[in-house]
Amino acid sequence: MIVLLVGSGGREHALAAALSKSARLSRLIAAPGNPGIAKHAECRPVAVDDIQGLVRLAADEKADLVVVGPEAPLVAGLADRLSEAGIKVFGPSAAAARLEGSKAFTKALCARHDIPTAGFRHCRSKDEARAAIDAFGAPVVVKADGLAAGKGVTVAEDLDQAYEAVEAIFAAPGAEAVVEEFMEGEEASLFALVDGTTALPFGDAQDHKRVFDGDKGPNTGGMGAYSPAPVLSPALAEQAMAEIVRPTVKAMAEDGWPFVGFLYAGLMLTSDGPKLVEYNVRFGDPEAEVVLPRLESDFLDLLLAAVDGRLDGVEPAFSDRTALTVVLATKGYPGDYDRGSEIRGVEAAEARDGVTVFHAGTKRDGERLLANGGRVLAVTALGADAAEAQVNAYAAVDLIDWPEGFCRRDIGWRAAAQAEEA
Structure with missing residues (x-):
């Protein structure tokens, strides 16, 4: 093919x-x-x-x-x-892609179909958004209603920070926002392969959104991830499929917008069970870099089964090994950064057993490999558990010679600590 x-x-x-x-x-x-x-x-x-x-x-x-x-x-x-x-x-x-393209669309769908998610208000003006913030109080979550490459969300610790987020969003003509109550819990990502009616679990992961160690600094598109995510037990994953993903797929089909593709559910694991943070309508990045290396089934066969509506009864197979990826980004990201610095040592990193270096923002200049973006490389390693995968990934990272880049040094700390205690 x-x-x-x-x-x-x-x-x-x-x-x-x-x-x-x-x-x-x-x-x-x-x-x-x-x-x-x-x-x-x-x-x-x-x-x-x-x-x-x-x-x-x-x-x-x-x-x-x-x-x-x-x-x-x-x-x-x-x-x-x-x-x-x-x-x-x-x-x-495009109609089905509104699940990611419009946070207000998704929130309204959740409200109509009793899909667990945070309380919210859809705001079409600064005044509406400020009133919603005042009603929820701090902490509060402010989201731009539209695509923002993973960076259109502010988890505001105080009201002033929330108001600043509103000012930034509504600086753009025609902007809208969603203001949400703050949910307590741990976040995890659950992926489903969907053919319009059938939704199959397709791996899970835990991402690290904040730019600096200790989950400090602004949100990014993701600074690293690992799969599977121990916090998302099989029972919790099935609960999320039953209460969130499958009802969404059913609702979309009934409304005339059948969803075919990867449906990525960002979840908050609260004391009341899993709740939807948001949907993406494609695989995650860097989550794809840790889920797909664990896939043992024929990937193309699975995609064709989804397109042809043949997923009922299919069971994708995954390795029980853990994959962990560390993102190398250009200094300054997610703010202003320079392009064009040279990267060396990628071949040495990939020579390690079980290591793949995925290119996220690179270009070639003859034989030289240059940085050409904010997030530039994702160094993925496999291991028997998260602790071993973490050691293997950072050993590979340390072979890459790129003074103009940086990475978090604590990717996978939760899962690695659990693995060491087990």
Whole structure:
């Protein structure tokens, strides 16, 4: 089969690596790809926001399937345009992608169908948002209603911080916000593979959103993750599937917006059970870099089963080993940062057993590998448990020579501590 993969980040590198293992794959094409993806695919210089160009590329290359990695082209309707052209696509329609594209849409759906989530108010003005903040009190969560690359959320410890978040959101014309009550608990990520009606559990992970050790500093797109997440027990995962994910999939189908693709449920594990923090309509990043290396089933077969509505009775198989990834980012991220610094030592890191270095923001200049983004590399290692995976990952990180980069040194600390106590 000929597969076109859309995207250029660490998630797409992980998707490419998983697809490349399929016996059914004859050619893998990536648009636009990156130097890591180029090890598995033929890269084409078509941007992820060039919807017409991507459809044309899929048609010209006679792609049997298009796999869409990032959220923005899904929200923009890429899956719809591909379907209209008669091309199979793994990824939700624009209508279904509103689960990520509009936090207000998702909150309203949860309210209609009694899906556990935080109390909220949908605010269309600064005054409404400030009133909602006053009603909830601090701490309080303020979210921009739209795509924000994982950085549009403020967990405000006091009212002044919440008001500042409102000012920043409504500085943009036409902005809207969702103000939510603060939920106590531990966060975890649960993934489901969905074919429109059937939703299968597809791994879980725990991410580290804050930029600095000890969960300090601003939110990021993710500074590291590990899978599986011990905090999300099999019983809690099934409870979340039964009370959150499956009712969502059923509601979307009944409303005429059947969801096909990866549904990523960000969960808060509260004293009252799992509650939905938010949905993403694609695999997570850096979660893909820890879930997919554990997959033992044929990835392409699973994606085709989802697209064709054949997931009922399918059971994806995963290794019982733990995967842990450490994100290397450019100094200054998630604020201003420079591009173009040289990275050395990636080959030495990957030479270690069970280690993969996923490229998230890199480019080539001849033989040199250069940083070309905020989050640049995701160094993933496997281990018998989280403690071993953590040791293996940081040993690989320490082989990478990149003075202009930095990473958190405590990724996986919760799970590693639990593993050492066991």
